[in-house]
Amino acid sequence: MSRSPKRILIIGVGSIGERHLRCLQATEQAAVGLCEPVLPLRERIASQYNVELAFDSLDVALEQPWDSAVVATPANTHIPIAMRLVEAGIAPLIEKPLAVAEAGVAELVEALDRTQLVAGVAYVYRAHPALQAMRDALLAGKFGKPLQVTVIAGQHFPTYRPTFADTYYNDRARGGGATQDALTHLVNSAEWLVGPITRLTADMAHLKLPDVTVEDTVHVLARHGQVLGSYSLNQHQAPNEMTMTVICENGTARWELHRHAWRWMATPDSPWEEQVIDFKSRDDWFTAQERAWLDVLAGEAEPLCTVREAWQTLRATRAMLSAAERDDAWQTLTTEETLA
Known part of the structure; x- marks a missing residue:
């Protein structure tokens, strides 16, 4: 049975964020936007992958409706960004490692339990x-x-x-x-x-x-x-x-x-x-990760991690x-x- 594409925001389009974007597009089951503050990088990735919704800040990006967001920024920013997503009702897929310290992790777990949002960590x-x-x-x-x-x-x-x-x-x-x-x-x-x-x-x-x-x-x-x-x-x-x-x-x-x-x-x-x-290709493996996450968003599977x-x-x-x-x-x- 075909599913409606999920609206997914990629936050940070360095090498791993670019791979998430590319592999999500390969599933043909996701409408992808991106958020990247570095102008040359944002413009290059948006042009290369034909992404219409490209934002320079998370504040502006979150004015749009999203089903999920991939947190592909440096690890020390993962928890605060994930908390913002949960507060906005957006299911986060967080790149590994989850964080560099435990500060804020318990609060994130509590917020996920309270909101009943799904979340995963991308240990591919x-x-x-x-x-x-x-x-x-x-x-x-x-x-x-x-x-x-x-x-x-x-x-x-x-x-x-x-x-x-x-x-x-x-x-x-x-x-x-x-x-x-x-x-x-x-x-x-x-x-x-x-x-x-x-x-x-x-x-x-x-x-x-x-x-x-x-x-x-x-x-x-x-x-x-x-x-x-x-x-x-x-x-x-x-x-x-x-x-x-x-x-x-x-x-x-x-x-x-x-x-x-x-x-x-x-x-x-x-x-x-x-x-x-x-x-x-190596992307086949990463595309399998994106398909697994889309199954989670559809309520058909549990997060891999x-x-x-x-x-x-x-x-x-x-x-x-x-x-x-x-x-x-x-x-x-x-x-x-x-x-x-």
Whole structure:
């Protein structure tokens, strides 16, 4: 059954806002407007995508009726903008991370509960069909109880974001650094598979990325309840790869994002079995996220990631940043050099 197009406002049309706009248009189920204060960017995006409603301020944009709005601004502005949308009766889809601090999150959750508006957080990994299939298998008990989750990821960030040093990335207060920019995706996905992180320690450093001082390399040891977890991420290696492995009592499942595939092995030393998703472009995956959000707006589905779930991931990433700054998480060993 065909549905009437939803009126959706994109707030902020940097790289991720532009992708939301483009992929929403690809669904052919959305009438899209945009809000962007930077004139050259606003004019370029409006012209390139033939967007008639382009506003220079949120005040002016909200004079129009909208079913939903995508909050694609720096992370430190997500909560106040989302609150404005909820107060205006507009369902927000908030880019990840939910925020850079917990201030205001409880109030947003209370406002959503009070108004009964739907809201989601755009952790796009949850829209990946391979991860969804792997989660379904885990929840169905195909491999028994999860025991351990191991995540290894890296990419050459300047190749994919050439202007990263001139954006929010160099400022943790705006959502920058590898932990809030990239690791948050991995943590959110792992929590979706095996449950929330309950305990952790972390180490991180700036090792290579030019023209920034925030961390580009992160290691984390975590507990997801009884499930042991480990995360290793950098944003400067040559291969663009990510693997998320869940070891269970009766088998192992692995998501390989760089191959758009998940694989599994139930018998020791047997060949991997696998399912590969045939994406023609990266936009196919993001368009799946937009279709899922349109299903939510139509009352046909629940959000892929709720605000409460993203709040849990925010707590975890904040704890990682805090743990990395403390010395009490380390055991100092006596070496031959210190003995000499």
